[in-house]
Amino acid sequence: MTVGTADRADRIREQRDWYFYDFACSVYSTSVLTVFVGPYLTSVAKAAADADGFVHPLGIPVRAGSVFAYAVSVSVVLAVLVMPLAGAVADRTGRKKPLLATSAYLGAAATTGLFFLDGERYLLGAFLLIVANASLAVSMVLYNAYLPQIAEPDERDAVSSRGWAFGYTSGALVLVVDLVLYTGHDSFGVSESEAVRICLASAGLWWGAFTLIPLRRLRDRQVAAAGGEGTVGGEGAVGSGWRQMMGTLRDMRRHPLTLSFLLAYLIYNDGVQTVISQASIYGSEELGLDQTTLITAVLLVQVLAVAGALGMGRLARAYGAKRTILGSLAVWTLILAAAYFLPAGAPVWFYALAAAIGLVLGGSQALSRSLFSHLVPRGKEAEYFSAYEMSDRGLSWLGPLVFGLAYQVTGSYRDAIISLVVFFGLGFALLARVPVRRAVAAVGNPVPDRI
Numbered sequence: 001m002t003v004g005t006a007d008r009a010d011r012i013r014e015q016r017d018w019y020f021y022d023f024a025c026s027v028y029s030t031s032v033l034t035v036f037v038g039p040y041l042t043s044v045a046k047a048a049a050d051a052d053g054f055v056h057p058l059g060i061p062v063r064a065g066s067v068f069a070y071a072v073s074v075s076v077v078l079a080v081l082v083m084p085l086a087g088a089v090a091d092r093t094g095r096k097k098p099l100l101a102t103s104a105y106l107g108a109a110a111t112t113g114l115f116f117l118d119g120e121r122y123l124l125g126a127f128l129l130i131v132a133n134a135s136l137a138v139s140m141v142l143y144n145a146y147l148p149q150i151a152e153p154d155e156r157d158a159v160s161s162r163g164w165a166f167g168y169t170s171g172a173l174v175l176v177v178d179l180v181l182y183t184g185h186d187s188f189g190v191s192e193s194e195a196v197r198i199c200l201a202s203a204g205l206w207w208g209a210f211t212l213i214p215l216r217r218l219r220d221r222q223v224a225a226a227g228g229e230g231t232v233g234g235e236g237a238v239g240s241g242w243r244q245m246m247g248t249l250r251d252m253r254r255h256p257l258t259l260s261f262l263l264a265y266l267i268y269n270d271g272v273q274t275v276i277s278q279a280s281i282y283g284s285e286e287l288g289l290d291q292t293t294l295i296t297a298v299l300l301v302q303v304l305a306v307a308g309a310l311g312m313g314r315l316a317r318a319y320g321a322k323r324t325i326l327g328s329l330a331v332w333t334l335i336l337a338a339a340y341f342l343p344a345g346a347p348v349w350f351y352a353l354a355a356a357i358g359l360v361l362g363g364s365q366a367l368s369r370s371l372f373s374h375l376v377p378r379g380k381e382a383e384y385f386s387a388y389e390m391s392d393r394g395l396s397w398l399g400p401l402v403f404g405l406a407y408q409v410t411g412s413y414r415d416a417i418i419s420l421v422v423f424f425g426l427g428f429a430l431l432a433r434v435p436v437r438r439a440v441a442a443v444g445n446p447v448p449d450r451i
Helices: 008-048 064-093 096-116 122-144 153-183 192-210 212-217 237-252 256-286 291-319 321-340 347-373 381-389 398-410 413-418 421-432 436-442
Strands: none
Touching: 008 064, 008 096, 008 122, 008 153, 008 192, 008 212, 008 256, 008 291, 064 096, 064 122, 064 256, 064 381, 064 398, 096 122, 096 192, 096 212, 122 381, 153 192, 153 291, 153 347, 192 212, 237 256, 256 291, 256 321, 256 347, 256 381, 256 398, 256 413, 256 421, 256 436, 291 321, 291 347, 321 347, 321 413, 321 421, 347 381, 398 413
């Protein structure tokens, strides 16, 4: 069944349940990746470090302060190997939902396992972080691939933005609870370390519980691929998945404008996700801010990101998604410049920076997702979104690697944060050159009135 022939009421109900996967997994991105696990894993690594501040996984000297950034990078190497396979298998079999369930619950279990991160177990923490990040990436390939199937072309900016708004709403709700537990841990009879570990584990439980909602209503579909080639059954799908992965890369060369947008996205979103994942490290280690300040700053980001995602969705209807994204990238560049000069021990300025991030964060991500959905050939949604997902939600390898290396070489998080400007500048330049209306038409999709 295509979107055009689906009953409108059923489509709206499916969209509403689709939003809840953002609601489920975004708690991991906020409470775990953005707030708690970076500073906490760094403190565990420092406890295991030698007198010079180095740990030695596999005999390799690594600054304890770089362990978190390197773990994020390693997770992407794993994700890059698995995501295209998952996307190819989903498209060939038409069975996205079982794969979505498997990846979601593997990630939720790894996140829950962070409760056991204490003492000097930095390798356990790094391993669980790698599994959770890679699992999130795979699940998002499958989740995003539903967007072209449950929303008409002129609905996608709004539907995608609402999904992000759901995610930031859940992130804000859970952060409020986390803040109460962390700041009042003595009154709850737990130590500060135990409070952090409870917050980490509860994010995994939340992820698993609310994933049940989209799994209840989202439907698997057999969709004929562009050019009339149908999907194949499940027999041999795993064996043929790797071949289809290479075929996806070759196929994308037939759509150079789609590939041009994807390259721009991979670069600027690498910068966005690295800022998100490393902000708490920068605030705690470079600016000397306490955990309570970091939690409330991220909570401010979550609240404003809901309004930002919906507001930028309206701007896209007036000015087009491409122009709106370009405007957000200019704001991101100014944010990094301001962060470099931010004085230590000044939470007010850190809150101001968090407010600016919140206003552009959700919208730039939501509009990128909806814009890309127009550039995907019909029947190849999951495998194309596997390539798209390689740079989503803080899982890019290059940005965290650059950040970690900058700190490894200079010992300064200010130098590390300013090094990310190149991702926004280059991404802006590449996106500005993409003729998006021509790109939509080139893959055979209807061109919206404004894009």
